[in-house]
Amino acid sequence: MLKVGIIGYGTMGRVHYNAYMCIPETSLTAICEESQDISIPNVKLYKNPYEIIKDPDIQLVDICYPTPYHKNLSISALKEGKYVICEKPLARTLKEGEEIIETVEKTKGKFFVGHVLRFFPQYEIAYSMIKNGNLGKVGIANFRRGGPFPLGRRDWYANFEMSGGVVLDMIIHDFDFARWAFGDVERIYAKGLAYRGYNHLDYALVILRHESGVISHVEGSWAHAEPFFMAYEIAGEKGILEFDSRKSVPLRINAKIMEERKEGVAYPESPLREDPYTKEIKHFVDCILNNKEPVVSVYDAYKALEISLKALESIEKGKVISLR
Amino acid sequence: MVRIGMASFAHMHAFSYINCVLQNPDAKLVGIWDENEERGKIVAQNYKIKFYPSYEDLLKEIDGIIICSSNKNHMPLTIKASEFGIHVLCEKPLATTIEDGKKMLEYAEKNKIFLMTAFPVRFAPPAYRVKELLESKILGEILAIKSSNHGRMPGGWFIDKDEAGGGAVMDHTVHVVDLIRWYTGKEFTSVYAEIDSRLHPEINIDDCGILLMTLEDEIFVSLDPSWSRPNVFPTWGDVTMEIIGTKGTITLDVFAQNIVFYNEAGNRITYENWGSNMDYGLVSSFINSIKENKYPPVTGYDGYKAMEVAISAYLSYERGEPIRLPL
Numbered sequence: 001m002l003k004v005g006i007i008g009y010g011t012m013g014r015v016h017y018n019a020y021m022c023i024p025e026t027s028l029t030a031i032c033e034e035s036q037d038i039s040i041p042n043v044k045l046y047k048n049p050y051e052i053i054k055d056p057d058i059q060l061v062d063i064c065y066p067t068p069y070h071k072n073l074s075i076s077a078l079k080e081g082k083y084v085i086c087e088k089p090l091a092r093t094l095k096e097g098e099e100i101i102e103t104v105e106k107t108k109g110k111f112f113v114g115h116v117l118r119f120f121p122q123y124e125i126a127y128s129m130i131k132n133g134n135l136g137k138v139g140i141a142n143f144r145r146g147g148p149f150p151l152g153r154r155d156w157y158a159n160f161e162m163s164g165g166v167v168l169d170m171i172i173h174d175f176d177f178a179r180w181a182f183g184d185v186e187r188i189y190a191k192g193l194a195y196r197g198y199n200h201l202d203y204a205l206v207i208l209r210h211e212s213g214v215i216s217h218v219e220g221s222w223a224h225a226e227p228f229f230m231a232y233e234i235a236g237e238k239g240i241l242e243f244d245s246r247k248s249v250p251l252r253i254n255a256k257i258m259e260e261r262k263e264g265v266a267y268p269e270s271p272l273r274e275d276p277y278t279k280e281i282k283h284f285v286d287c288i289l290n291n292k293e294p295v296v297s298v299y300d301a302y303k304a305l306e307i308s309l310k311a312l313e314s315i316e317k318g319k320v321i322s323l324r
Numbered sequence: 325m326v327r328i329g330m331a332s333f334a335h336m337h338a339f340s341y342i343n344c345v346l347q348n349p350d351a352k353l354v355g356i357w358d359e360n361e362e363r364g365k366i367v368a369q370n371y372k373i374k375f376y377p378s379y380e381d382l383l384k385e386i387d388g389i390i391i392c393s394s395n396k397n398h399m400p401l402t403i404k405a406s407e408f409g410i411h412v413l414c415e416k417p418l419a420t421t422i423e424d425g426k427k428m429l430e431y432a433e434k435n436k437i438f439l440m441t442a443f444p445v446r447f448a449p450p451a452y453r454v455k456e457l458l459e460s461k462i463l464g465e466i467l468a469i470k471s472s473n474h475g476r477m478p479g480g481w482f483i484d485k486d487e488a489g490g491g492a493v494m495d496h497t498v499h500v501v502d503l504i505r506w507y508t509g510k511e512f513t514s515v516y517a518e519i520d521s522r523l524h525p526e527i528n529i530d531d532c533g534i535l536l537m538t539l540e541d542e543i544f545v546s547l548d549p550s551w552s553r554p555n556v557f558p559t560w561g562d563v564t565m566e567i568i569g570t571k572g573t574i575t576l577d578v579f580a581q582n583i584v585f586y587n588e589a590g591n592r593i594t595y596e597n598w599g600s601n602m603d604y605g606l607v608s609s610f611i612n613s614i615k616e617n618k619y620p621p622v623t624g625y626d627g628y629k630a631m632e633v634a635i636s637a638y639l640s641y642e643r644g645e646p647i648r649l650p651l
Contacts, residue, residue, distance in 0.1 A: 139522035139532040140550050142472075189516050189536055189646070191544035193467060203468050203568050205546040207518050207534050215518045217534045217546060219470050223568045235532065235552035237523055320516070320645055 002026045002083075002285060005044075005052035007073060008064035009033040010153050012087050012114075016062050019278040025285055029058055035153065053077045060288065062281075063087060066156045067163060071096035078109040083288050085281065087114045089172050090301040092164060094309055097302045104298050112284040112294050113301035117173040118180060119276040119283065122243045126234060130181050135236030138182065138214050143174035144244075146221025147228035149200040157222075158200055165194045166202040167315070168308040171220035174232075175208070175311075176296070176304035181234075182214040184303070188321045190311040193223075206311045326614045329386040330356040331379060331393060331401050333367050334481060335415050337442065337603070338392035342371060344607035345390070351611045357382045359393065383408040388438075388614045390607070391415060394487040395494070399424040406435040413440045413610040413620075417498045418627030420489025422635060422651055425628045432624050440610050440620035441627025443502045445563055447605025448578050451503060454567070458507050463569025466508060470568075471500045472548040475561035483527045491529035493519055493637050496549030498630035499563060502622070505629060507567075510540040512629070516646040517637035523552055535637050558584070559595040 004026050006013050013031070020028045030044035032052045038045065046052055049069070053061060053076050061077040063070060063086040071091045077084045078100075090113050091097040104111045117123050130138060150157045150169075157163045167190070179185060185208045192204030203223040208216040231244035251271060274282075287294045310321045328351050330342055345353045355374035358364025368375035376382035383389065383404065388411040391401045399419050405412050412432070418441055419425040432439035445451050458466070473496040481487040488494055505511065519533035532550035539545060553561050563578040582595035606622075613620040636647040 137522055137525075139520065140534065140548065140552060142548060144470075187644075189518075191468070191536055191538065191546075196542075198467075198570070201467075201570065205468065205470055205536060205544060207516070207536055207546075209518050213520060213522065215520060215532065215534055217548060219546075219566070221568065221573075223467070224573050226573075235523060235550060237525060239554050240552060240557065318646070 002060050002288065003029040003058050004060045004062060005030040005032070005055060005058040006062045006064060007032045007049040007052055009036070009038060010064065013064035015277045016064055016085075016281060019275075019281040022274075022278050023282050023285055025289060026060070030055060049073055050076065053080050053082065059083055060085065060285075066152070067169070068092045068161075071100055074100050074111065075103045078103045078107045078111065081107070081109070083110045085112045085114065085284050088116075088176075088301065088304070089164070089168055089308060090298070090305045092162070092168075094306060097305050101298055101302060110288050111298050112287070113296060113298060114280060115173065115176045115296045115301060115304065116276050116280045117177050118295050119280040121272065121276070122248070123177055126232065126241050126243070127177070127181050129241060130234065134238065135234060135241065136238035138234060138236040141178060141182065141214060141216045141234040142219075142232060143171070143178065143216065144219045144229070144231040145171050145174055146219065146224045147226065148224060149202070149222040160194060164308065164312065165192070165204075166220040166222045167192060167194060167204045167206070167311050170222070171204065171206065171218050172304050172308045174218045174220075175307040176300060178208055178210070178216040178218070179303055179307065180300070182210040182216060183212045184210065185307055185323050186211045187323060188307065188310050188314050190314040192312075192315040194312060194315050204311070204315065208307065325352045326350055326388060326611045327352050327354045327386040328611065329354050329376075329382045329389045331382070331389050331391045332358050332360075332397065333363055333392060334360070334394045334397075335392040337415060338390070340603045341390050341392065341607050342367075344601070344604045345611070346371070347604065348608055348611050350615055354386045355382055359397070379404060380408070383410050386410060388413065388610060390610070394481045395420045395489050396487050399428055402428045402439065403431045406431040406437045406439075409435060409437060411438040411440075411610075411614050413442055413607070414624070414627065415442045416627060417489065417494060417631040417634060418624060419631060420494070422632065425631055429624050429628055438613055438620055439624030440613070440622055441502075441624055441630070442606060443499060443622050443626065443630075444602040444606040445499050445503055445578060446506060446622060447609065448602040449600050450576060450578050450581070451563070454565070454574060454576050455507055457574060458567070462572065463567060463574060464571035466543055466567060466569050468543060468568040469504060469545045470566040471504070471545065472562060472564045473497070473500050474548065474553055475551050476553045476555065476557070477524045477527065477531055477551040483529045485529055488529075490634065490638060491521070491527070492531050492549050492551040493517065493533050493535070494634050496551070497535060497547060497634040497637060498627070500547050500565070501630040501633045502626055503563075503565070504539070504545060505626065508539055508543065510543065512537050512539055512633050512649050514538045514646045514648055515633055515636040515640050517640045519637065519641040523550070533637070533641075535633075537633065556592055558593050559597070
């Protein structure tokens with residue numbers, strides 16, 4: 001039985017909490033939640049994240065804190081000999097990412113980053129079809145991800161120094177997927193609203209040219225009044241794959257009593273037998289218990305971070321950024 | 325009655341425009357000329373109109389000419405028409421080079437003719453509605469636009485660099501660029517592009533790409549002009565836009581007014597469009613301009629500025645950096 005402590009009980013913390021409830025090999029032992037009073041039977045509640053890291057009972061630390069805390073929390077937990085699951089992005093800067101990797105290598109720890117898109121069936125299937133050659137040579141891939149501006153704890157998404165905006169926090173999902181499917185990125189050109197000082201508004205358009213020649217175009221929006229959506233269109237010699245969460249809708253609720261969520265980050269809801277977040281954490285737990293390599297490594301997470309940060313650099317400087 | 329002639333049926337849009345002329349109560353279709361005499365004669369026979377073996381002879385008997393030749397021939401045909409004082413509706417893109425485009429504008433001005441570029445999407449009611457909405461400032465200030473003009477690989481002279489001036493980027497950049505200039509009233513200031521030929525191994529011209537551009541006031545715009553629609557796709561392609569403003573967004577999908585036809589006999593699924601015929605609006609606008617002696621709402625300069633963006637995209641890809649506009 002793997003004993004788990006979750007650091008942070010915001011939107012993602014709750015999603016991970018629900019996932020552990022579905023995984024019999026784990027036992028949720030502690031939650032760190034500094035700003036609200038919660039009470040869950042048989043779960044220790046801490047106010048300070050380091051209490052979880054130091055708790056000798058806990059084997060797996062799950063970090064759902066804002067991005068700038070990822071590095072220190074991850075490194076401390078690894079040094080305490082814990083297994084670590086950290087939400088994406090890996091870190092706020094490349095240097096922080098490198099420090100995490102160094103610690104992972106030095107401690108030989110097990111470290112996983114929540115690039116959950118790889119566990120969404122509509123993305124997994126696209127990946128397999130691309131790899132199986134169903135599309136022939138891929139030419140151009142369009143990815144879209146957007147919705148309203150997320151309202152996190154203490155409004156931390158609005159603090160660019162913390163969140164890195166839509167480019168670092170959200171479309172890093174698509175960057176990771178594009179790199180997974182089409183290989184490493186050779187150069188990046190991007191435009192966006194980061195650095196322009198808009199309040200609760202961010203939007204970016206990014207071009208990735210992969211070393212394989214594939215052109216990826218990624219749109220990220222925290223400017224839409226409509227609920228969260230994601231979409232892709234991947235065109236190859238032998239056909240097109242198209243997915244749009246706004247069109248693949250098996251169920252609509254039109255109840256008048258539904259209130260808008262006052263707080264929380266919009267995340268996709270997929271009514272599946274097993275939701276992608278649970279599948280992701282189950283996979284990480286399987287990797288821990290059975291000593292397997294994860295589908296997404298810390299190096300993959302670092303490369304995705306690099307794409308996001310270089311896209312931001314392109315936005316800031318107005319230049320093409322080479323990753324070679 | 326406004327006397328109209330048609331020059332060349334190399335571009336398939338000519339077949340739609342000819343019907344629009346025939347339907348217009350203010351116009352008389354005098355005849356057609358085609359550099360491909362065989363094709364021209366067949367069309368003339370089908371429509372029971374006169375075929376002119378000489379372009380000049382046709383020009384002598386009309387007020388306006390609709391040019392649907394290959395892109396490269398837009399320039400000589402327009403200049404000849406201008407020398408006869410005949411107004412021109414020219415298929416897009418205006419020309420294949422900056423020099424040709426400038427020459428066309430120059431001759432049109434010198435000979436005092438109307439030069440209109442065929443940007444029919446301006447006359448599609450959903451696109452026009454967006455213009456109205458933006459003018460009402462419903463979005464506040466426009467910050468960014470993501471757009472597409474996808475299509476099928478057209479083949480023929482469209483994939484001949486000399487005749488067409490370029491592939492997908494030349495073919496499918498100008499419509500959306502024109503819409504955006506019209507919507508915003510601003511000019512493009514920089515163009516970056518990734519361009520390639522990856523989707524159709526049998527051709528030697530660009531068939532996919534992404535343009536990432538800026539307008540005045542740092543509005544940024546991306547455009548996918550790829551010939552990425554396979555033959556089994558339910559329709560020819562699309563014109564779409566996601567417009568991001570300080571107060572909201574607009575999603576435009578110009579050709580979304582479709583019935584889905586699950587066609588057992590044809591073994592495929594197709595869209596049957598029930599939207600208003602935008603070509604009729606375009607051709608009527610040209611005829612009306614001649615009738616009322618008013619400059620058309622879409623000009624040769626509009627065509628030139630849109631073409632300039634497409635040409636800049638190729639330049640950008642060659643140089644690996646964003647290109648400053650105007651060229």
